[in-house]
Amino acid sequence: MTIEIPEQPGSSRPAVTPGKQSKLAFLWSSLLHSWTGMTGFIIILLLLFLSLFGQWIAPFDPMHAEFSKKLLPPMTDGHLLGTDQLGRDILSRMIAGARISVIIGVMTVLIAGTFGTVVGIVSGYFRGWLDVVLMRIVDVQLSFPFILLVLVINAIIGTGLKNIILSLAIGGWVIFARVVRSEVLALREKEFITASVATGVPRIQILFKHILPNLFTPIIILSSLQIATYIIAEASVSFLGFGVQPPNPAWGNMLSEGKDYIFSSWWLITFPGVAIMITALGVNFFGDWLRDTLDPELKGE
């Protein structure tokens, strides 16, 4: 067991279990044949790289304001993408923002995914009244727009990095609960489970030996697709004035600050938006490829 670096605990690392070399090789060759999958993979690698080493790559201190250099257009004075209204370097702030987006996407998926998975398993495997109650809650929550829910929760419990992650997780666990539950329900009917039950294997043992390993693929697929949703939602909430607070350089924040200068300084609202779009595209490409490769039956919508 290696110690994981906190910034990237949800990277594709868990997919590598010892003795699955052939599966890895299969995934890699499939990736080589899909240009969208490969594009997504490269974008994700780039994001991870920036969030780990960004502070040494960034040409300037992302928080350093220099009023005399405010609103410089791109390619002036060594500021590749220009400066903002306080004279801070936009490129450096975007690199720092990548780290915030990655942390938020990954941490939210970890929390929402874990909680939702547990609920889904409890619901689907043990059924009974608990299943009825839990699924009712899921239904009710799903009947409220996700982004509004996150916004209201975040506004009430307070802003900041930890709270936006918590708000996104509270809004996001239901998807995991629902998907995992239906997977568990389908697995329960499979012959190998029925056979184990018939031969008297304890239910807990069946759960850990047969059910959990089979949930791995759907959860990984769903997680990769949800990350993009969380990153966009965080940007939206931060843009609206909640979520990550200034002066922290979250992309949504930068757009929020930049919109006041939309008539004079186009670069303030352009680059962070492009970053969000490329990130969302990359994560979606990768997630779609993962789904098509690991679970061909799910292909399409």
Added chain:
Amino acid sequence: MMEKPLLEIQNLHVEFKSGKEVVRPIRGIDLKVNRRETVGIVGESGCGKSVTSLTVMGLLPEKTGRIADGSILFDGTELTALPEKAYRKIRGNDISMIFQEPMTSLNPVFTIGEQLSEPLRQHRKMGKKEIRETIISTLKQVGLPRAEQIIDEYPHQLSGGMRQRVMISLALLCQPKLMIADEPTTALDVTIQAQILELLKAIRGSNDMSLMLITHDLGVVAEMCDRVIVMYAGEIVEEAGVEAIFDRPLHPYTQGLMQSLPSNNERKGKLFSIKGQVPKPSEIGKGCAFANRCPHAFDRCFAEAPPVFSEAGHQSKCWLLDPVSKEGSRDESSIPIRS
């Protein structure tokens, strides 16, 4: 002078393209269907019998499938070069088709009447009332009770047998010259199968119409057909009148099919099956396509594709029938002839 056949297919080749691969499900077939005749096409799944029917209907998948060579002459019209618009005037009008799956062949969101009015709307100049009357009388003709109610019902409200009757009435509406039935009873219960076959037979008898019956079931062929065409791996291997083929099957493949009929096996206590599998299109070499499964195959079968040998209208593509090769290698006792 004999009447000209209604449908005459000559040297037909069909190709399917999937990616860079080209598959040839039909490799040079000749067949004809005479007027008021029931012709059976038999063979295992994948032998090309369904592709043949789709080709005649002009319903090959647009982008992937195409006629590579040959001609299809229907009632004096060459179909292979026919523009889509003219073809549409034939479909459902002069040639109609009954499909295998009555459960999925009807559109679930339209009533029976809405769907059955389509061929009449396309091919006949009729008013709404006239269309409705024609549909009701056709539904009655195929033996559906409560035709006046069924016309306004949805497919899911009908049983499988009833739906197949609806499909038959759909094919019958414009009084076609040729009706193609592709495994019309395979998806149905055994008791209903017999009723549907009876119905097809009665319809064939009371209309000026030919029937092309595609099936894998020799029992159905014996019951229904005047003439039988046996297909194997995209080729016609044997063709004869129904009695001739059951009395004296010439091709080893046909013999195998006969032997695997349950009625022939009852006493032996063990089901007969032809060994091996239908070769994939890529595996067919220059020899006879059946050679790798044939109990009588000899050197020449692997080296050279056999031509058609014909005697008194009974045709077969097998080297065993070649008068020259007969001498040396043919083992008379190995060809079982039914008594």
Added chain:
Amino acid sequence: MLDFVIKRVIQVGIVVLLALTVVFFLIRLSGDPTPLFLPPDAPREQIDEYRSKLGFDRPLLVQYGEFMKNAVQGDFGNSLRSKEDALGMVLQRLPATFQLAISALVLSLLISIPLGVLSAFKRNSIFDRIAVALTVIGQAIPSFWFGLLLIFIFAAQLKVLPSGGGGSIVHMILPTLTLAAYSIARFTRFTRSTMLDVLRKDFIRTAKASGVPTPRLIARYALKNSLIPIITLVALDLGTLLGGAVITEVVFSWPGIGRLLLQSLLNRDFPIVLAGVFIIALIYAVINFVADLLYAFVNPQIRVR
């Protein structure tokens, strides 16, 4: 039929009540609301006095009971700022939000369904490829940024359209486009894949075998089959549209409930927040109910007889 309606009305009630309950407890648990009613420099005694006057010193469950009792009667209290009736303020903003959401929905349906059908029919053509690429990008663009881009292009650079505010048709163009963009991308992609699915079905072959010409085959037969899943998706997505409306309203200073809700959240004006949540949950539940009815209408297999 009546059973179905009664069952769904009860469901709508449960959803709305639960949403209110959760938000109520979240607000109460996040801190004592009393200081919000008073100026920031109010002395302690005044706060204590106010607390008991407003009933915030009573047990939480009693407060909850009273809140719910009033809420069911449409009384969410008064705005902490303007002292106006909270529900009234929300309802007053409702038409503007509806105007925006409905025009965006209509626009996206008008564009996406023909586009998706055409794309499916001309599969793998240049047209199809461009359409698919646009839908992929469209789903990855955050709507607020798209709004900013539109403002930049049409208001800042070309100076042909206003950057915000409400009132006239001209003011509606950019917000409607912004809100519709995501739906257009999503619906187009979905219509295309559904159409492709339907076109492979046996009953389409049957219709072809009856001599139905292709335009009619698509317009009458395949489209009606595709409509069932499309309606389901549109209904599911109306929530996203409603959520997107809030953000769009903020970007374009559109005077709808979204902007009111956001201002109230920023001011911690909780009566308005609760009234807003109530109305949004209610609208959403009603929309889903209507979608179910519509669904039953196009799909004879589940038509309630």
